[in-house]
Amino acid sequence: MTAWTELDEATQELSWQVLDHAVDSLAGGGPLTPFAVVVQRGEKTLHRFADETLEEGVAAARAFLGGHPGAEAAALAYDGYLTREGVRTDAVYVEVHRRGRPTAGCLAQRYAPGAPPELIGNATDCGDLPPLLGKAGPPTGTAAPRKRWLFRR
Known part of the structure; x- marks a missing residue:
């Protein structure tokens, strides 16, 4: 069992919603800007982290989440690569x-770039990762203006 399979139903649902939004964000053919979704008092807010590099955006998102004391749950989405059976493909990652909880869960969805992207197989459980909440100091980096985000079902 992994952290993702041991998550409560609401947190697993959050990961699917964030994964759906991330895949939808790729529909224009451009790169995915790393983003975080924070659940606080039952409301979800989305924060984008556009930096010089993908790695800097992901690092800024991690710092933001680690220094977010009021969050009940959070997810982080970013673009990357996944190698399976020796073949490297583009993939969207969602950490939740x-x-x-002592660890975060992770899902990855492989895709072929395009407008819209073509999904390859089903989302994969990436295993346990370090927790997103409560492990970092004050937020660093710059988040885009806060947006209230309502996910469609």
């Missing part, structure tokens, strides 16, 4: 964490 519920405050108080």
Whole structure:
């Protein structure tokens, strides 16, 4: 069992919603800007992290989440690569964490770039990762203006 399979139903649902939004964001054919979704008092807010590089955007998102004391749960989405059976493909990663859990869960969805992207197979459980919430100091980097985000079902 992994952190993702041990998550409560609401946190697993958050990861699917964020994964759907990330894949939809690729529909224009451009790169995915790393983003975080924070659940606080039952409301979800989305924060984008556009930096010089993908790695800097992901690092800024991690710092932001680590210094977010009021979050009940959070997810982080970013673009990357996944190698399976010796073949490297583009993939969207979603890390998800519920405050108080020792580890975060992770899903990855492989895709072929295009407008819209072509999904390859089903989302894959990436295993356990360090927690997103409550592990970093004050936020660093710059988040785009806060947006209230309502996910469609």
